[in-house]
Amino acid sequence: MPRAGLDQATVTAAGAALADEVGFGALSMGLLAERLGVRTPSLYKHVTSQADLAHRIAVLALNEFADAIRDAIQGRAGREALVSGAHAMRRWVLAHPGRYAAGNAAVVTGPDDPLLPAVQRVLASWTAMLHGYRLDRGQDIHALRMLRSMLHGFATLEAAGSFRIATDIDDSFTWMLDFIDHGLAGNQPDSRTAP
Amino acid sequence: MPRAGLDQATVTAAGAALADEVGFGALSMGLLAERLGVRTPSLYKHVTSQADLAHRIAVLALNEFADAIRDAIQGRAGREALVSGAHAMRRWVLAHPGRYAAGNAAVVTGPDDPLLPAVQRVLASWTAMLHGYRLDRGQDIHALRMLRSMLHGFATLEAAGSFRIATDIDDSFTWMLDFIDHGLAGNQPDSRTAP
DNA sequence: CCAAAAAGCTAATCTCATTAGCCAGCGGTG
């Protein structure tokens, strides 16, 4: 019988896809093996452990995530960049909840962990976007943390189904971005939208 | 030999304490049993399953969480209430990471789930706090969602050790609360603090 | 003091992750 022809990348990609389908927490070696048409122990020829698999999925996920945000911010500035980037992030998380969870659960293991550059890429995009607001020195780090908190919090709460009231969640997200934009733009409500 | 004298409440409380110590994810029936000086199967005389235990911990946690926020907001309004409540929440999460994780992982199972009133209590406190800002009709729900996203996001990122830069995290938290307060107060930076 | 309910315990089952050891397909070499 011919071999399945798996390799690290294939197994990782399949794991990521499966995590999106069944939830990162429900991802198991057995389920993944079945999905790949192989017996469970065979997976260990490509990943050293379930933790290793999870880490590889996280690296893959964070790079895709970084790509999505970078592309959404490209060529835009200020409010445009904020809104585009934030919506891209939200869309990506809703489309890839398992990958997002894997990325959040991952821990940097050492100085040459490929997770590190992936994380940096995400932060670099947000930082570049914030530069458009020309904040005072020292405010950048606070604004970045606030932005991350807000977007990450919104994404996880939404993914967890914690927004239960009927009011449209899209509206809340847009409202929140407006709030941030106005605040960052220096409390000058209409300065950016007036003709 | 005398009995250990356990009951549901004791087991749940011990489980919550253990979750705070070792992390909610590392909580196991065996570890809890050992902590209580009993054999693992004995726990099943008090909780029906590990999922049941986790749910009970979540209910306990959310009620304690609600208490902390209610107490912090009591007797204050506007910025005072926001800052006090937010700091109380942050302090509570840092002191009880396992409980907080249990509360987040919990899912409402039915219409008479005791988790429901606990969640409502938390939301009610935040809603009451926001009333102090006299927002326009329809804005409340958006502001509430933004507040939850921001605080939950900050708390989870901080608990996960995701804020790695040296800059003081306390400062970022305070900066974020100022940002929110200013925005909610209607983009009138000094209207609330001027004599 | 007695009987039933409650709370512990041991032994056994099941699900998973992981390891050990065997065997066959594949690619390159003579």
Place this chain on the structure above:
DNA sequence: CACCGCTGGCTAATGAGATTAGCTTTTTGG
């Protein structure tokens, strides 16, 4: 074309955890 070594897949076995079954003994109401 036959051969060799590596690699990827397989079966069998181990070990941690959750959970269940069934037995025993403390507790408690009468």
